Amino acid sequence: MSNLTLLAKILRLKELKITWFQFRQRDTELHLGIKPYKNGCRCPVCERRCRIVRQGQEARRWEDITLFGRKIVLWYAPKEIECPTHGRTQEEIPWAAAHARITYRLEYRLCALCQIMTQKAAGAILKLPSSTVSDLLHRVIARSRADHRIRGLVTLGVDEISYCKGRKFATIVYDLDRSYVVWVGKGKGRETIDRFFHEALSPAQRARIRWASCDMSQAYIGAIKHHCPTAQLVIDRFHLAKALNEAVDEVRKEEWRQLGAEGRHAIKGLRWLLGMHSRNRTKGDTRLLNRLRTSNRHIHRAWVLKDEFDHFWHFQYPGAAKRFLKRWMTAALRSRLPSLRRFVTTLRNHFDNILTFIKRPLTNAVGEGINRLLKILKNRASGFRGLEPFADLIFLTIGDLDILDLDILAQIPSDLRTL
Structure with missing residues (x-):
């Protein structure tokens, strides 16, 4: 067995062929030259194998997972192809998203670690700066939720939380049947909750909501009655007892x-x-x-x-x-x-x-339980300067979309997820 074949088996690079390897940065990084094996030259839109117009001129690099304390870096020069349907374009890169500089499995590892620890600790494990981890995490979550739509929302819960000093609040919308967050918006007034009903839900989705629970805020009550006239509104028992x-x-x-x-x-x-x-x-x-x-x-x-x-x-x-x-x-x-x-x-x-x-004995108890998890997230990150990074962690840990189960990461075999 050659050294290149042995490296491919250790790193579990399926459907990829290693052409060369080299240790750099005082043996702390392993650089690999790779190319697709039997699945290259595909259109990134229709995935059809196409005719090569020009060989790759300049090699690009993608950072991969850290293995045995060494960072893995992949190198490849993408080819230009001619698709009968979509014209001249760059071939699909099977191990990374378009315009990304890290591989799918590093994205998976990054999301999995940030679910259970601070971004600083995750960066130390992956050999990445904390600022880079935050930026990469935002890009992965934003891309994952780009075409996501709320589905099956029947029982709605609304509450507000404080996410920063200076009386900065955010409105959180829950699916109380399935115990997860479906929407996060800046502010806590009528304009914020109206934006949820207008931007996140279609008229048909609003008509399917049967139950809603909130506190005695006139902003939330008025918005629910206006946008969901067929829904039964239940004042939260916790706030009434309080x-x-x-x-x-x-x-x-x-x-x-x-x-x-x-x-x-x-x-x-x-x-x-x-x-x-x-x-x-x-x-x-x-x-x-x-x-x-x-x-x-x-x-x-x-x-x-x-x-x-x-x-x-x-x-x-x-x-x-x-x-x-x-x-x-x-x-x-x-x-x-x-x-x-x-x-x-x-x-x-x-x-x-x-x-x-x-x-229906409906309460915001599920929402209050989620709020406790949100406080843990906020304390674990030692505060946020804005709502956007906080919302990223909310969607990653308690969101209605399991980011670690997306089709974009389905190319990663289950055994690779333990690396």
Whole structure:
């Protein structure tokens, strides 16, 4: 077996023939002269084998994977061909994308590493500068998603996240059925969500959306009702429970301001106990809260109303849930607690969209879980100067398109992906 054949087997260069090899840069780089074997001279558009017009004049280089601590560099001079359909053009390069300077399998390795580690660590493994890794990653993801379209979106979730200092926000749109991100847009207002419906979805796709979940933002609610009039909107349970907890805590704060030193000592430490769910409290905690019936009736009344409201989420029939919610709102108004009366106003403004939860208990829990992963991504990268590189990592890790399963990378055998 010759040295060239041995190198081809070690590097698993299928359908490629090595013509020469040379170690450079003090033996840290292995340079290989290659050419297509039995599959060259193909048109890059129709893939037809064509007549050679001119032999390659100037050799081009493509960086390949790092093997045994050495960077592999491929050299080849592409030929010019004459296609009967597409005219005179350069032959297809089977191991790399058009105008690329790295091979398909280096692109695959780059994406796979950036999914699980920082770009700096991935660059150290691949012998590439961090700035080059970021640029290459953006090009690969942009090319992969160039012709991508959102498909099968039935259950929509919308939320906003902060991605940079200085109150910079981005709107994230989720597919709640399949738990992935379908769109990322800069900003959090009505214009941003309108851009999603106009640019990312067709009228037929908007008509197929049946369910939507969001917080109580009028921008998101108005956009969903305008663009998807047939969709059932569900106000997110998490944000509603958060608003109720804030109303109860406002009662505690108001009592704290009015009480003296002795009274403050009696209600000290109640902040987290009042916000705790009933299933997480001990019997001792419940007895402590029940003592407030005689010592502080306002806080006790707010706590009782909060615990009663939790029963709403367990109803199975909309009629029974509607009657319960109306009775609870009447009781909250009679309590004469200002913060709870404001919460009742919130319930009235979103009454129908809150009752929709009984038909389908849809929440943004999937979206909140994805937001936690997005925070991990942001912390792992130590911040971003803009939304574009952050969106690249979002689509790479939690996007609706599996970039490591694309047709553009299908030419890589499965055994090569472990190199």
